[in-house]
Amino acid sequence: MITYQKFQLDNGLTVIHHYDNSTQICALNLLYKVGSRNEDPEKTGFAHLFEHLMFGGSKNVSEFDTELQMAGGESNAFTSNDITNYYVTLPANNIETGFWLDSDRMLSLDFNQKSLDVQKNVVIEEFKERYLNQPYGDVWLKILPLAYKTHPYNWPTIGKKIEHIEAADLDQVQSFFFNYYAPNNAILVIAGNITFEDCQRLANKWFGDIPKRDTIIRKYEQEPTQLEPRKEDVYNDVPLDMLVKAYHMGGRLDPDYYACDLLSDILGSGKSARFYNRLVKEKRLFSELDTYISGDVDPGLFLIEGKLIKGVTFEQAEAAIMEELDFLKSHHIEENELTKVINKTETNILFGDISVLNRAMKLAFAEFLGDSELVNTEIDHYLSVTPETLLETAKSMFNESNCSTLYYHAKK
Amino acid sequence: MSLTRTIRPEFHQVDRLYFPDYHIIDISFGLKLYSLEAGTLPVCRLELVFDAGLAKQVKIAQASFTSSMLSEGTQNKTALALAESLDFYGSYFQTRSNADDCVATLYCLDKHLKNCLPLFLEALTDSIFPQKELDIQKKNAIQKLVVNEKKNSYLCRKLYYKNIYGEGHPYASFSEKRDIESLSREDLSSFYSKNILGGLKYALLSGKFSKASQTLILEQIKQAGFTSVTNPGVSMPITTKSGQHFFEKKDSVQSAIRIGKVSISRNHGDFRKLQFLNLIFGGYFGSRLMKNIREDKGLTYGIYSVLEPLKDASNWYIDSEINNKNREQGITEIYKELDNIRRVEIPEEELNTARNYYLGSFLRGLDGPFSLADRLKIMIDYKLPNNYYPEFVATLNNTTSQDLLETANKYFDPNNIVEVIIGKK
Numbered sequence: 001m002i003t004y005q006k007f008q009l010d011n012g013l014t015v016i017h018h019y020d021n022s023t024q025i026c027a028l029n030l031l032y033k034v035g036s037r038n039e040d041p042e043k044t045g046f047a048h049l050f051e052h053l054m055f056g057g058s059k060n061v062s063e064f065d066t067e068l069q070m071a072g073g074e075s076n077a078f079t080s081n082d083i084t085n086y087y088v089t090l091p092a093n094n095i096e097t098g099f100w101l102d103s104d105r106m107l108s109l110d111f112n113q114k115s116l117d118v119q120k121n122v123v124i125e126e127f128k129e130r131y132l133n134q135p136y137g138d139v140w141l142k143i144l145p146l147a148y149k150t151h152p153y154n155w156p157t158i159g160k161k162i163e164h165i166e167a168a169d170l171d172q173v174q175s176f177f178f179n180y181y182a183p184n185n186a187i188l189v190i191a192g193n194i195t196f197e198d199c200q201r202l203a204n205k206w207f208g209d210i211p212k213r214d215t216i217i218r219k220y221e222q223e224p225t226q227l228e229p230r231k232e233d234v235y236n237d238v239p240l241d242m243l244v245k246a247y248h249m250g251g252r253l254d255p256d257y258y259a260c261d262l263l264s265d266i267l268g269s270g271k272s273a274r275f276y277n278r279l280v281k282e283k284r285l286f287s288e289l290d291t292y293i294s295g296d297v298d299p300g301l302f303l304i305e306g307k308l309i310k311g312v313t314f315e316q317a318e319a320a321i322m323e324e325l326d327f328l329k330s331h332h333i334e335e336n337e338l339t340k341v342i343n344k345t346e347t348n349i350l351f352g353d354i355s356v357l358n359r360a361m362k363l364a365f366a367e368f369l370g371d372s373e374l375v376n377t378e379i380d381h382y383l384s385v386t387p388e389t390l391l392e393t394a395k396s397m398f399n400e401s402n403c404s405t406l407y408y409h410a411k412k
Numbered sequence: 413m414s415l416t417r418t419i420r421p422e423f424h425q426v427d428r429l430y431f432p433d434y435h436i437i438d439i440s441f442g443l444k445l446y447s448l449e450a451g452t453l454p455v456c457r458l459e460l461v462f463d464a465g466l467a468k469q470v471k472i473a474q475a476s477f478t479s480s481m482l483s484e485g486t487q488n489k490t491a492l493a494l495a496e497s498l499d500f501y502g503s504y505f506q507t508r509s510n511a512d513d514c515v516a517t518l519y520c521l522d523k524h525l526k527n528c529l530p531l532f533l534e535a536l537t538d539s540i541f542p543q544k545e546l547d548i549q550k551k552n553a554i555q556k557l558v559v560n561e562k563k564n565s566y567l568c569r570k571l572y573y574k575n576i577y578g579e580g581h582p583y584a585s586f587s588e589k590r591d592i593e594s595l596s597r598e599d600l601s602s603f604y605s606k607n608i609l610g611g612l613k614y615a616l617l618s619g620k621f622s623k624a625s626q627t628l629i630l631e632q633i634k635q636a637g638f639t640s641v642t643n644p645g646v647s648m649p650i651t652t653k654s655g656q657h658f659f660e661k662k663d664s665v666q667s668a669i670r671i672g673k674v675s676i677s678r679n680h681g682d683f684r685k686l687q688f689l690n691l692i693f694g695g696y697f698g699s700r701l702m703k704n705i706r707e708d709k710g711l712t713y714g715i716y717s718v719l720e721p722l723k724d725a726s727n728w729y730i731d732s733e734i735n736n737k738n739r740e741q742g743i744t745e746i747y748k749e750l751d752n753i754r755r756v757e758i759p760e761e762e763l764n765t766a767r768n769y770y771l772g773s774f775l776r777g778l779d780g781p782f783s784l785a786d787r788l789k790i791m792i793d794y795k796l797p798n799n800y801y802p803e804f805v806a807t808l809n810n811t812t813s814q815d816l817l818e819t820a821n822k823y824f825d826p827n828n829i830v831e832v833i834i835g836k837k
Contacts, residue, residue: 022452023779024430060417069698070765071423072772091775096421104417121710125666129713129733133665135562209415237663239558271483271495281548287555307555336500343502347521350455354780 002359002375005196006367009203011212012184016363016372017199018191020356026192028088028098029360030106031368033187034180035082036159037152037298038218045159048079049123049168050176054086056115058105071097079157082297083368089357092193096202102188103206106181111174123165127158135238136408139305146230146404147246147301151223153294182213187367191360223248223299229400235409240287241308242408243317246301247397249293252369257293258381259393260302264291265341266333266390267324268304272340274324275306284309285317297369302397314407325398332387345382426771429778429802434788437626439615439633443640447626448618448788451781454522456619458529458629460536461789463641464514464607466582467648467724473587473595474603477549479509481600482516482608484545486538491545494535503528505535511583512723512793513613525625533636537609541600553592564661564834565733568668571657572832576674576727578651583722612638614792618785647724650674656831667739667835671746672729673828678721678794684807685819686728690719692766692816693753693824694730696773700749701730709745711738723793728823736836743833747826754820757813767808774804 004018036047054077055064068075073090088098131137140156148154159165188207190199226248250256267275268291275289289306308317352358359375366374434448469475483498483505484491498505503520518532560566573584615633617626652674676683687695694701694717701715715732734742777783778801791800 020452024775025779065698066765067420069696069769069772070420072426072768072775074697074769074773074776089776091424091426091772094423094772097423100417100421107417118707118710122706122713125711125733125735126713128665128735133564133733135559205415237562239562240555270499272492272499277492280552284548284551287552307559309551309555340496340500340502343524344499345502347455347502347504347519350453350521351519354451354453354455354782356779 002353002363004363004372006372007200009183009208011208011210012182013203013207013210014187014367015199015203016187016189016367017194017196018189018359018363019194019196020191020359021193023193023356024092025089025356026092026095026098026190026194027357027360028090028095028102029189029191029357029364030086030102031187031189031364032084032086032181033185033217033368034084035080036155036157037081037220038180039152040218041152041155042164043167043172044155044164045123045157046164046168046172046176047084048157048159049119049165050173051077051079051084051086052119052123053109053115053173054105056112056119057110058101059108059110061101061104062110064101064105068097068101073097081153081157083365085361085364087357087361095190095192095194099202099206103210106183106186106207107210109173109177111170111177113170116168116170116173120165120168123158124162127162127165131158136242138236139242139244139406139408142232142234142408143244143246143404143406146232146406147248148223150221151298152220153223153296153298153300178213179215182215183207183210184212185215187364189360189364189367191363192356226402230404231407232405233407233409235411238408238410240310241312241314241410243306243308243314243321244406244408245304245318245321246404248402249300249302249397251299252295252297254299256393256397259385259389260293260397262338262341262345262382262385263328263390263394264293264302265344266337267291267328269341269344275321278324279306279320283320285312285320318405325394328394329391329398333390335387338385338387338390342382342385346379349379425768426775427805429771429774429805431778431787431798431801432784437630439630443612443614443633443638445615445617445630445633446788446792448616448781448785449620450618450784451620454620456520456522456525456617456621456625457782457785458518458532459616459785459789460516460633461613461616462514462516462608463611463613464603465510465512465723466585467512467645468607468611469582469585469603471595471599472585472591474599475514476509476587477553477595478600478603478608479507479514479516481541481545481549482507482539483535484549485540485542486534487540488538489534491542494531497531498528501527505532514608522619522621522625525621526628529628529632533632537636537638539604539608541597541604543597546595546597546600550592550595553587554589557587557589557592564664564666564668567659567661568670568832568834571659571834572670572672572729572830575653575657575830575832576672577725578649578653581648581650583724609637610639611641613641616785616789616792618781618788620781650725652828652830654828654830656833658837659832659834660837661834662836664736664835666733666735667833668733669739669743669831669833670729670731671743671829671831672727673830675719675726675728675823677723677726678790682819682822683721684804685811685815686823687719688766688770688808688811689753689816689819689823690717690728691770692758692762693717693749696766696769698765698769700753701746704749705732705742705745709741711735711742711745739833739835743831750824750826754817754824757817760813763813763816770808771805774801
């Protein structure tokens with residue numbers, strides 16, 4: 001059970017406090033409600049580039065990291081389709097340094113050309129390292145635009161192309177900052193060995209005078225229902241053929257979310273999973289076959305991704321996958337198998353809660369979803385999934401008219 | 413009163429690091445269970461550490477295949493039956509084949525331990541390595557290998573170890589396709605009997621577990637029939653091929669670079685000073701390499717230096733991936749930094765920042781049961797005293813810029829440096 005208290009400052013900043021006196025550290029997690037889905041389709045990758053700029057100095061502090069390190073702290077951040085999340089851990093008695101630094105960069109960044117130029121280069125190198133210079137690195141760049149036709153999930157957080165990153169300028173940086181990086185568009189979580197009174201006092205002291213801003217969330221259209229199968233062939237210099245199938249599923253708060261997550265475990269998680277035993281081991285069609293869900297807030301994707309054994313054709317491999325999916329659509333899953341994936345989920349949740357930083361991130365994200373209590377009730381949602389729900393979910397999701405398929409061919 | 417944001421709030425230096433009490437319990441003659449209770453959630457982790465590292469191999473790929481196939485079947489249970497039971501109780505069974513040992517780990521909730529433990533031990537003490545499973549694993553491993561061989565970072569690592577330690581050295585042991593193809597059941601069984609069944613070094617339990625769980629672990633490991641090791645290995649000679657090794661990959665966008673040399677053991681008197689020096693040079697986000705090559709020049713997404721302590725011979729290296737066209741500039745800057753840290757004393761401010769950061773990172777590292785157990789493993793493996801971590805505070809506080817300059821001159825000397833580049837000419 002994760003206990004917490006919540007309050008809001010006058011400027012709209014939501015603050016959540018979670019107390020744990022068994023640790024000597026304290027975590028500060030600051031979530032901004034902006035991700036790559038809020039980007040202009042002609043200027044993609046910007047939310048992530050912006051995350052880099054947040055470490056390049058703010059109005060009153062020239063070096064964020066150096067100041068933090070001086071107080072024994074460490075920080076990092078990530079950008080997803082939906083949010084940008086910054087976090088700091090410090091020795092508990094130095095947490096005020098975290099308040100000082102993160103409030104100053106919320107107050108105003110130091111908008112400078114040099115930082116922008118350097119971080120553009122760093123991000124372009126990141127683009128190359130992760131997406132271009134790796135075998136299969138560009139899979140996301142291929143599958144997303146196939147699966148999404150209108151929704152901004154059709155590009156990855158790194159951006160559609162390097163040219164978009166190159167084109168970013170300081171005006172864009174400023175307007176993005178003053179629109180999205182506002183107290184009323186953020187959630188602050190303080191977790192660890194710090195009392196509620198100290199948390200309240202420090203939150204007011206450092207964040208209280210930051211003005212509320214008129215945030216306008218960029219509107220975008222929801223993805224229309226897919227009506228027919230989509231397929232694409234890609235040829236590249238990779239050693240093995242790879243098959244990717246992406247089915248549309250519900251969003252993070254839709255009722256089928258938990259069922260989809262369990263279906264993905266039943267098919268693809270661990271050595272007792274169906275795909276591994278039937279398609280990797282018995283039929284010898286794949287050397288690896290994974291399933292996962294994208295976990296996005298808006299309707300996301302259920303993904304199946306596997307590397308084919310040399311000599312196996314795409315058609316054979318795909319037919320075998322479909323056979324397994326058809327079985328899921330026509331047979332109730334046994335009680336035992338369901339208990340297994342739920343037990344596994346319970347382990348994952350508890351192990352994930354060990355670190356105070358993880359608890360802080362979880363609280364921030366649950367609050368962002370609109371239900372902070374989700375940090376404690378998540379397991380109940382899984383427990384309420386029945387064999388009937390799984391059958392119905394599989395039936396409505398695993399249809400080819402709901403699927404985008406990628407044949408990633410090894411160029412001969 | 414308005415707030416002054418230009419002045420940093422008061423902060424405190426970490427003045428004390430605390431390592432909790434743990435217990436050392438005899439399992440049977442010579443064999444010990446280290447038991448460390450910490451944390452607030454009812455989860456536990458049991459690790460069995462075997463003297464089954466790369467140096468014990470007679471054939472390449474023997475150690476890693478034996479370890480990864482420990483869960484692939486016993487006399488009474490197939491791989492699937494084992495996996496189904498372990499998964500049913502929500503547990504994880506993992507094995508890691510390392511340079512100096514092999515570790516089998518069971519993760520589970522305390523309430524399921526009584527059900528998982530017998531399965532875990534059965535897999536470890538009654539493995540039969542079925543031919544069918546071996547064939548599957550071999551084929552999958554070869555597929556994985558061909559993908560890795562397309563990655564510059566993999567090729568760079570491989571070439572680096574081969575040149576640092578010498579082709580035949582256990583630490584330079586990388587499997588080729590033919591090594592995997594030639595592995596037989598007998599190769600695995602013999603390695604298994606000798607180094608797993610006959611090579612248990614100790615057991616390490618961490619988390620928040622019940623007394624009953626601990627008692628069960630003691631009893632069942634005792635009955636499992638492992639024998640513990642007595643024979644220390646023989647060290648293999650090192651034959652470093654220093655200088656530049658360039659391997660052309662025409663289709664590369666970026667080059668993978670690794671520059672390094674053989675270094676000192678964790679038990680060496682200078683080791684902690686060298687760790688600290690490495691931190692300042694390339695070991696954290698505020699390091700010189702990161703600040704100069706990424707944050708000032710934007711030449712790379714990441715650059716870091718690592719001191720890798722290994723039993724027989726440690727090594728120290730710098731690693732990065734840099735755009736082909738900026739590669740020469742990047743390498744020049746690396747050597748400039750190396751030269752600089754050997755010539756000029758580290759300024760007081762930089763030293764203080766790094767020290768405070770380092771102490772804070774120890775505080776984070778000594779938080780939570782599994783993180784503590786990782787540190788305890790290091791203490792056991794290298795026979796370090798109980799005050800090893802708490803003593804870091806004094807060690808760091810007493811280290812001066814002058815000390816670090818001497819350390820840099822001793823261990824960052826460019827003599828015998830190996831430089832490996834994988835990329836486009």
